[in-house]
Amino acid sequence: MTNDELFPLAPEQSNLVDIKRILLRYIRYWYLFLLGATISLTVAYLYLKYYAVPQYNVYSTLLLKDDKSGQELSNADALNDLGVAKSTKNIDNEIEVIKSKSLMTRVVKELGLVTSYYIEGKIKDKEIYGNSLPIKILPGKIDSTAAGNSFIIKLKPNNSFELTDGGRTKIYKFGEEISKSYGVFTVVPAIASSNTSTKIIVRFQNIKQIADYYNHALGVQPVNKNASILLLSLTDPIPAKAKDILNKLMSVYNREAVEDKNLMTDNTLKFLNERLQYLTTDLSGVEKVVEKYKSVNGLTDISAQATEYTAQASNYNTQLSGLAIQIEVLESLENYLDKSASRYSTVPSTLGITNETLVALIGKFNELQMERERMLRTTEPDNILVQNINQQLADLRVNILENLRNIKNALQITRSNLQASSGQFQSKVKRVPAMERELLEINRQKLIKQNIYSYLLQKREETALTLAATASVARVLDPAMGGDFPISPNTQTIYLMSLLLGLGMPFAGIYFASLLNNKVQTQQDVSNITSIPILGEIAHNDAKDILAISPGTRSPISEMFRLVRTNLNYAAIGKEPLVTLITSSVSGEGKTFFSINLGASLVLTGKKVLLIDLDLRNPKISRELGLANGLGITNYLIDHDISIKNIIKSSEKIPDLFVISSGPIPPNPAELIMSSKFAHLIDELKASFDYILIDTSPVGQVADAFTISSLIDLTIYLVRYNYTQKGQLAILKNTFKNKTLSHPMIVLNDAKEINGSNYGYGYGYGYKNDNSKKKKSFY
Numbered sequence: 001m002t003n004d005e006l007f008p009l010a011p012e013q014s015n016l017v018d019i020k021r022i023l024l025r026y027i028r029y030w031y032l033f034l035l036g037a038t039i040s041l042t043v044a045y046l047y048l049k050y051y052a053v054p055q056y057n058v059y060s061t062l063l064l065k066d067d068k069s070g071q072e073l074s075n076a077d078a079l080n081d082l083g084v085a086k087s088t089k090n091i092d093n094e095i096e097v098i099k100s101k102s103l104m105t106r107v108v109k110e111l112g113l114v115t116s117y118y119i120e121g122k123i124k125d126k127e128i129y130g131n132s133l134p135i136k137i138l139p140g141k142i143d144s145t146a147a148g149n150s151f152i153i154k155l156k157p158n159n160s161f162e163l164t165d166g167g168r169t170k171i172y173k174f175g176e177e178i179s180k181s182y183g184v185f186t187v188v189p190a191i192a193s194s195n196t197s198t199k200i201i202v203r204f205q206n207i208k209q210i211a212d213y214y215n216h217a218l219g220v221q222p223v224n225k226n227a228s229i230l231l232l233s234l235t236d237p238i239p240a241k242a243k244d245i246l247n248k249l250m251s252v253y254n255r256e257a258v259e260d261k262n263l264m265t266d267n268t269l270k271f272l273n274e275r276l277q278y279l280t281t282d283l284s285g286v287e288k289v290v291e292k293y294k295s296v297n298g299l300t301d302i303s304a305q306a307t308e309y310t311a312q313a314s315n316y317n318t319q320l321s322g323l324a325i326q327i328e329v330l331e332s333l334e335n336y337l338d339k340s341a342s343r344y345s346t347v348p349s350t351l352g353i354t355n356e357t358l359v360a361l362i363g364k365f366n367e368l369q370m371e372r373e374r375m376l377r378t379t380e381p382d383n384i385l386v387q388n389i390n391q392q393l394a395d396l397r398v399n400i401l402e403n404l405r406n407i408k409n410a411l412q413i414t415r416s417n418l419q420a421s422s423g424q425f426q427s428k429v430k431r432v433p434a435m436e437r438e439l440l441e442i443n444r445q446k447l448i449k450q451n452i453y454s455y456l457l458q459k460r461e462e463t464a465l466t467l468a469a470t471a472s473v474a475r476v477l478d479p480a481m482g483g484d485f486p487i488s489p490n491t492q493t494i495y496l497m498s499l500l501l502g503l504g505m506p507f508a509g510i511y512f513a514s515l516l517n518n519k520v521q522t523q524q525d526v527s528n529i530t531s532i533p534i535l536g537e538i539a540h541n542d543a544k545d546i547l548a549i550s551p552g553t554r555s556p557i558s559e560m561f562r563l564v565r566t567n568l569n570y571a572a573i574g575k576e577p578l579v580t581l582i583t584s585s586v587s588g589e590g591k592t593f594f595s596i597n598l599g600a601s602l603v604l605t606g607k608k609v610l611l612i613d614l615d616l617r618n619p620k621i622s623r624e625l626g627l628a629n630g631l632g633i634t635n636y637l638i639d640h641d642i643s644i645k646n647i648i649k650s651s652e653k654i655p656d657l658f659v660i661s662s663g664p665i666p667p668n669p670a671e672l673i674m675s676s677k678f679a680h681l682i683d684e685l686k687a688s689f690d691y692i693l694i695d696t697s698p699v700g701q702v703a704d705a706f707t708i709s710s711l712i713d714l715t716i717y718l719v720r721y722n723y724t725q726k727g728q729l730a731i732l733k734n735t736f737k738n739k740t741l742s743h744p745m746i747v748l749n750d751a752k753e754i755n756g757s758n759y760g761y762g763y764g765y766g767y768k769n770d771n772s773k774k775k776k777s778f779y
Contacts, residue, residue, distance in 0.1 A: 021522060025514070032506040040502025044494050050123045052494075054486035056239040060246050061477040062253075064094055064228040091228055095220045098230070098253055104218070105211040106256075107248045113210055113241075115139070118201040120152070125201055130240045133190040135161070135174075137202060142183035147206035149182055154199050161187060214245060229477065239483025246480035257473035265466060272460040279453045286446040293439060323415040326354075330408045337401055345369065347400070358403045365396045520724045523748060529726065530733040532744050535571070535716060536564035537751040538594060546593055546624045547653055549600045561601045564747060568598075568714075571745070575713060577686040580693050581741070584718035585700035585728035590749040591718050592620040595695040598716075600654045607690040610648070612660045614696040614704070616669035619662035621695055625651045632663025636681065637672045644684055658689070669697075674707045682711045699741070700731050706740050715744040721751055 026033075097103065108114065115137045118125035135153060151165035159174050172178060174189050182204070219233040232249070236242035333347065346366045372389045379386060520526060523534065539557040541548050549558040572578045582595045595611055602609045613621035614633060622629050627649055636647050651657045666672055685692050694712070697704040705715075717732055735741045 021524060025522065026507065026510055029506060029510055032510070033503055036502035036506045037499055038502070040498040040505075041495065044498035048489060048491060048494060052489045053237045055235050055237060055488040056242065056483035056485075057233060057235045057487045058239055058242040058246060058480045058482040059231060059233040059478075060250065060480045061223070062230045062232060062250055063475040063477050064091065064230065065473055065475065091222055091230075095222075095230065098220050098232070098249065099215060099218060101208075101211055101215055103249065103252060103256065104215045105207060106252050107245060108207055108211045108214070110252065111244055111248055112137075112139075113245075114142075114146075114205050114207050116203045116205055118203065120199040120201055127238060128200075129238045130244070134198065135200060136188050136190045138186040138188055140177065140184035140186065142185060142204070144206075146180075146182040146204040147209075148204065149180070150201060150203040152199050152201055153187065159189075163187075218249075232480075234480075235487065242483060243480035247476075250474070250476050254474050261473065265463060269460065269463045272456050272463060276453065276456050276460060279449055279456065283446065283449045283453055286442060286449060290439070290442050290446065293435075293442060319418055320415060323411055323418070327408055327411050327415070330404050330411070334401060334404045334408070337397060337404075355403070355407050358400065358407060361396060361400045361403060365393065365400060368393050368396065518725050518727065519722050520719055520726055520729070520748075521721065525726060526719060526729060526746060526748065529729045530736060530746075532717070532732060532736050532746050535567050535745040535747050536560065537748040538564070538590070538597075540750050540752050541593065546596060547600060548593075548597050549604070550654075551604060558601075560751075561597050564598065565601045565605070572714065577690050577692060579682060579686065579711060579713045580691065581696060581705060581708070581712040581715045582693060582718065583696050583705045583715065583741075584698050584720075585724055585731055586698045587618060587701065589698070589718045589720040589724055591615075591695050591698075592624055594716070594718055594747060594749060595693050596621065596624060596654070599657050599691075599693050602691050602693075603654060603656045608658075608688065609656075609691045609693065610658045610660065610685055610689040612692065612694045613662040614673065614694050614708075616662050616666060616672070616704070617697055617702065619665070621659060622661040625653050625659060627651065627659060627661060629661050629663065632661035633678075633681075634663035634666045634669075634672065636663075637675055637677050638666070644681065670702070670704055670707060673704055678708070679711055699735065700728055706735075709740060709742050712742040715741040717741075717744050717746050718749050719746055720749040723750065 117128050117133055117135075119128055134155065151163055154162040154164070156162055156171065160171055161174065162169055162171050163178070165180070172187065174187060177184060177186055214234070214236075217235055219231075221231055223229045223231050232246055234242045234246050236245075337347065346369050347362050368389055372386060372393070375383070375386050375389070514521065523537070526534065537560060539560050541557055548555070549561045568580075582591050582598075584591050592615075599609045599611045611621060612633065613619045616634060619629070619632075621627075622632075630649075631642060631647050633647065636642050636644070647660050647663070649659050649661065651659055672678070682692065694708070696708075699705045709715075719729070719732075732744065732746070736744055
């Protein structure tokens with residue numbers, strides 16, 4: 001019969017109890033789980049009671065008046081023609097403005113959050129704020145070194161208080177100015193406090209750090225992508241403070257936005273006032289000049305007088321104008337001919353010259369110039385012909401200059417005569433236009449200044465109206481609200497996480513300890529390594545007596561031996577007498593204990609049982625049963641005069657159980673066991689006994705058990721929980737694979753209920769049913 005046939009249900013049974021076995025493994029350490037849960041819950045309680053600070057969330061909504069909301073942020077339409085642009089707001093930009101550090105710094109300053117107040121506690125100090133403050137600090141001149149400084153104030157009767165700073169205590173009156181190295185401040189009562197023993201801790205904070213803290217705690221986000229409404233939220237241990245910060249933040253934001261929007265309007269109004277003041281003075285001066293000018297020159301209607309003088313002098317002006325043109329033309333020609341560059345250049349002849357002689361001379365001069373240019377194309381400049389033309393040109397040039405001077409002198413004489421003839425009118429004509437021109441210039445300046453004055457005066461009124469009617473850039477829809485219940489710490493979550501942590505740490509510890517433990521802990525550890533059938537389990541023996549089974553005993557361990565006996569009977573049906581070898585990996589795994597009690601159990605069934613102590617190196621059976629060692633197996637194998645009946649003894653502890661002790665320890669136990677006499681002994685004993693149990697040396701230390709394998713019908717291999725190492729099971733696996741031991745079966749010793757066993761779980765029924773009426777056989 002194969003091992004699978006002996007225990008066909010073992011794999012299925014093992015799978016069914018995996019979860020139960022795992023649970024039982026951890027339930028064994030229930031006290032660790034209880035201790036871990038108790039400690040973690042206690043720590044959580046202490047944390048929540050003495051360390052954790054409740055946090056409250058407050059919120060508000062703010063409407064930005066921008067193009068998305070259909071409301072313009074600037075109504076300064078009156079300044080459009082001055083180039084003053086209207087401002088519009090971008091939602092993302094305004095979110096960054098609201099979250100800016102400068103804005104929060106201004107909020108902290110205005111609320112006086114640089115000074116914090118605490119009530120002294122046994123474990124931690126509790127911050128107080130607002131209406132809970134019994135006192136208030138009015139800072140005078142506080143510099144930046146005040147940050148980090150603190151002092152204790154204790155209220156006293158008679159409107160006084162005790163201030164302790166750096167171990168020094170001094171009594172002050174409320175309202176008295178207090179000077180410190182970092183500044184000057186005053187303490188005033190905020191509310192009437194009857195508890196004069198209260199100690200109030202005052203701390204000066206760093207304004208940048210406070211602003212940065214609240215800036216990070218502030219949340220600003222649009223309520224949705226299609227609206228220009230912002231949701232502002234703030235989390236703080238004191239909901240009243242958080243509400244004040246949010247409300248003040250919205251107020252400061254509105255104020256700064258209006259101030260920024262009105263900055264250009266203020267500058268424009270200032271400019272208009274300055275210009276109007278200057279123009280008022282300037283316009284008054286121009287009007288006085290007009291008045292004085294008319295008075296000095298005796299003018300009433302200057303237009304009529306100018307018309308008369310102009311008509312009389314018009315003729316003379318026309319003639320003088322023509323002469324002036326001719327003289328100017330002649331002077332131009334004279335200047336042109338005087339230049340050396342014009343020696344070989346033609347002279348303009350179409351400049352309105354009417355003198356025939358001059359025109360003829362200029363024409364001759366120009367013809368010679370052209371003739372010279374034609375000759376120079378074919379001859380050299382030093383040719384006699386060219387030199388002749390050059391001389392003619394020089395002569396003509398002198399004649400033309402002389403003629404020009406004569407004509408110019410004649411024209412100048414004519415002009416002088418005309419000027420002398422019209423002298424009496426010329427003075428009047430010159431005087432009237434000058435007066436008219438000067439008066440027109442004065443009136444023109446006056447008109448310009450009047451128009452500018454009127455325009456700026458109108459714009460100043462429009463700007464003043466715009467400044468007075470400036471609306472806020474945002475509207476507070478909901479002032480700060482909320483903070484009725486703390487949002488953190490979450491008591492239920494903390495207790496739950498603490499409980500899970502308290503249970504998880506022992507679980508993890510047990511798990512990793514089991515991973516590091518290389519000893520057999522459960523039946524599964526054995527079945528994972530080898531497929532050898534498990535005959536049964538033996539419970540832990542709490543009694544000092546090695547004998548765990550006797551007639552009438554119903555203890556768990558005795559019942560487990562009965563179950564092993566039953567399984568052994570099923571496995572050995574039809575095989576009597578049965579020679580059973582009992583061994584293990586190392587000493588100390590309970591071979592002797594198991595051998596004695598298995599023999600005692602078999603005796604109870606009326607069977608004749610013989611127990612042989614074949615552990616010749618470390619015999620224990622005789623000592624445990626209280627037998628004198630005397631003659632034993634060693635004596636029988638060495639001395640031929642000793643018979644079998646001389647070495648068989650009966651046990652007083654277990655009647656009807658016969659024992660062959662080991663005898664003296666021989667120098668060559670392995671060789672003695674391998675002798676033919678030992679095989680003869682076994683054959684002789686089979687005729688007298690139903691069961692022969694052989695307690696032999698551990699196979700992991702010596703090879704004694706392997707030497708008698710051929711004489712053995714069945715091998716029981718002891719594995720002890722929490723003692724046998726998993727690596728030692730490889731010996732058992734190899735013996736099963738190589739068949740070095742006859743039909744091995746495993747008994748798990750020292751089982752405890754917490755090991756995942758119920759004292760008998762997993763036992764197979766080792767027999768083969770051939771569906772006939774024949775006896776069931778072992779093989």
